[in-house]
Amino acid sequence: xxxxxxKVPDSASETAKVAAAMFEAGDFAAAxxxxxxxxxxxxxxTDSDAALAREILHRTTPxxxxxxxxxAVLVAVILVFVWSVWISHH
Numbered sequence: 001x002x003x004x005x006x007k008v009p010d011s012a013s014e015t016a017k018v019a020a021a022m023f024e025a026g027d028f029a030a031a032x033x034x035x036x037x038x039x040x041x042x043x044x045x046t047d048s049d050a051a052l053a054r055e056i057l058h059r060t061t062p063x064x065x066x067x068x069x070x071x072a073v074l075v076a077v078i079l080v081f082v083w084s085v086w087i088s089h090h
Contacts, residue, residue: 006055009048013038016049019056028060 008020019034035053038045045053 006052006059008052011046011048012052013045013049016045016052020052023056023059031056032060 005024006020008017012020015034015038019031019038022028022031022034035056038049038053039057042050
């Protein structure tokens, strides 16, 4: 993942500038929503707006490794719980 803030071209639309500002402010949900809107309404925006939107989405997408680790921990907790209940009843 690239560090720093996304580069906002001078020619960026207001929507793209607001998305970048939301990213910089740490409001990643709002930044992602605006970036998705730019991607959905692609014909209304420039290529640089779309590139900025893709960069914001890329930078704010959860790391798949962290998600897999969380799921593995959840499965382990469930297995320990089931094991402890089973042991206590036998």
